[in-house]
Amino acid sequence: MSLFDKFKPIVDIRAELAKLGVMPFGAVTEKLLSSTEAIVNGHKVILAGTNNYLGLTFDPQCIAAAKQAVEEQGTGTTGSRMANGTFAEHIKLEQELAAFFDRRHAIVFSTGYAATMGMASTLAGPGDVIVLDADSHASIYDGVRMSGAEVIRFRHSDAGDLEKRLRRLGERTANTLIIVEGIYSMLGDPAPLADIAAVKRECGGMLLVDEAHSLGMLGAHGRGVAEAAGVEADVDFVVGTFSKSLGAIGGYCVSNHPELEAIRFGIRSYIFTASPSPSVIASTRVALRLMQERPELREHLWNNAQRLYDGLEQLGFQVSPQVSPVVAVTIKDRNQAIAWWNELLQRGAYVNLVMPPASPTSDSLLRCSVSAAHTTEQIDRIIDAFATLQPTSMAAAD
Amino acid sequence: MPDYNDFLSRIYEILKPFAKHGRILNEDSELVTELGLTSLQVMELIEQIEDHFDISVPLNILPDIRTIRDLALQLEKLTN
Numbered sequence: 001m002s003l004f005d006k007f008k009p010i011v012d013i014r015a016e017l018a019k020l021g022v023m024p025f026g027a028v029t030e031k032l033l034s035s036t037e038a039i040v041n042g043h044k045v046i047l048a049g050t051n052n053y054l055g056l057t058f059d060p061q062c063i064a065a066a067k068q069a070v071e072e073q074g075t076g077t078t079g080s081r082m083a084n085g086t087f088a089e090h091i092k093l094e095q096e097l098a099a100f101f102d103r104r105h106a107i108v109f110s111t112g113y114a115a116t117m118g119m120a121s122t123l124a125g126p127g128d129v130i131v132l133d134a135d136s137h138a139s140i141y142d143g144v145r146m147s148g149a150e151v152i153r154f155r156h157s158d159a160g161d162l163e164k165r166l167r168r169l170g171e172r173t174a175n176t177l178i179i180v181e182g183i184y185s186m187l188g189d190p191a192p193l194a195d196i197a198a199v200k201r202e203c204g205g206m207l208l209v210d211e212a213h214s215l216g217m218l219g220a221h222g223r224g225v226a227e228a229a230g231v232e233a234d235v236d237f238v239v240g241t242f243s244k245s246l247g248a249i250g251g252y253c254v255s256n257h258p259e260l261e262a263i264r265f266g267i268r269s270y271i272f273t274a275s276p277s278p279s280v281i282a283s284t285r286v287a288l289r290l291m292q293e294r295p296e297l298r299e300h301l302w303n304n305a306q307r308l309y310d311g312l313e314q315l316g317f318q319v320s321p322q323v324s325p326v327v328a329v330t331i332k333d334r335n336q337a338i339a340w341w342n343e344l345l346q347r348g349a350y351v352n353l354v355m356p357p358a359s360p361t362s363d364s365l366l367r368c369s370v371s372a373a374h375t376t377e378q379i380d381r382i383i384d385a386f387a388t389l390q391p392t393s394m395a396a397a398d
Numbered sequence: 399m400p401d402y403n404d405f406l407s408r409i410y411e412i413l414k415p416f417a418k419h420g421r422i423l424n425e426d427s428e429l430v431t432e433l434g435l436t437s438l439q440v441m442e443l444i445e446q447i448e449d450h451f452d453i454s455v456p457l458n459i460l461p462d463i464r465t466i467r468d469l470a471l472q473l474e475k476l477t478n
Contacts, residue, residue: 151457165454357437
């Protein structure tokens with residue numbers, strides 16, 4: 001018995017992949033050609049698995065702001081927000097986020113993981129209850145485990161099951177936190193937030209929504225699924241990330257509860273880490289402004305999503321249940337998924353390979369995410385790459 | 399309130415398909431290492447128990463469960 005025994009399954013999978021001659025979880029981007037093209041593992045590819053939904057990573061205004069911040073404020077803050085790491089720009093970004101979400105309070109975190117995990121681990125504690133969607137992101141699971149609260153799952157996007165579980169809690173819903181996501185990252189399916197909010201109104205509890213994959217995509221202002229469903233008033237806390245639509249790294253939580261300003265000082269992932277670098281804050285502030293000034297980005301994004309979804313569906317692939325900027329192809333046979341991921345790379349399309357336990361079921365996924373910056377021609381090239389795939393083992397394109 | 403034996407017989411019922419190659423399930427059967435349940439299958443087992451007995455099982459009890467007996471004991475503790 002050794003410390004390393006528990007890593008044997010990972011060692012075995014790596015060996016298996018090496019035998020097949022592919023290392024999908026170590027793909028190296030050698031050179032970026034634009035926000036949608038790069039050289040990956042020696043292949044020139046269209047980036048179809050980056051979460052760069054609005055394509056802002058190479059926006060000249062974002063880059064200029066980041067460069068200026070580096071020159072004026074240096075490469076890093078070298079400290080926690082609670083010590084020397086709060087710069088005027090962190091405060092400005094918090095104010096701008098609060099204004100964008102039309103909420104009174106905002107906290108900026110160093111990563112999206114730190115934001116989600118930090119809020120999930122801090123809002124509820126021993127004696128409290130957390131009821132979370134079964135397909136929640138790892139950052140949520142990590143957070144709730146650290147919280148010390150009683151943790152109960154409800155079936156994925158099943159408002160009826162949530163209601164049943166809240167009713168079983170009775171008066172304990174007074175100190176219960178419900179956690180769901182806006183758009184789920186693996187299949188791109190949106191939460192039935194109107195139904196979930198109705199259950200919350202009926203049964204009680206507080207509601208936290210992770211809009212990591214929906215910021216800038218849905219709602220009249222791009223605030224996410226809660227805005228699109230018309231239930232923002234029922235959502236107590238919104239968390240999210242700067243690393244997708246806003247093309248940087250970092251995270252946030254916004255709320256109307258004044259207690260958020262006190263909670264801030266209880267969040268370990270906020271306190272015990274260095275604050276975001278000046279260049280990150282600078283490009284994020286510009287990206288947040290551009291996202292509001294350019295609603296056409298959202299329109300391009302959804303047109304691209306629809307085109308890719310329709311194209312892959314017409315080829316006979318089992319695509320996600322609904323059109324969204326995440327278009328995932330489900331493949332039952334893991335080795336088939338690995339082989340196809342590799343073929344797609346060689347044919348010029350980089351997508352994400354997702355295998356259990358990261359996928360929500362026992363199936364594997366070839367997960368695509370589209371960008372507003374993709375051209376129609378690039379979307380068609382991704383579809384063409386999928387069209388060349390032939391079953392290489394027992395699994396067909398099911 | 400269901401007792402230990404109620405939980406035990408329900409668990410045996412749900413896990414029947416995992417009793418392969420003539421294996422007989424008993425209280426010492428280990429869910430993951432012996433019966434080969436994946437983490438997803440463990441959660442499906444829990445969901446079926448929750449539906450049948452109309453209870454919610456907190457995830458917090460899972461680290462203490464290795465065998466069928468562990469699970470039945472934790473469920474009894476939870477409901478009594």
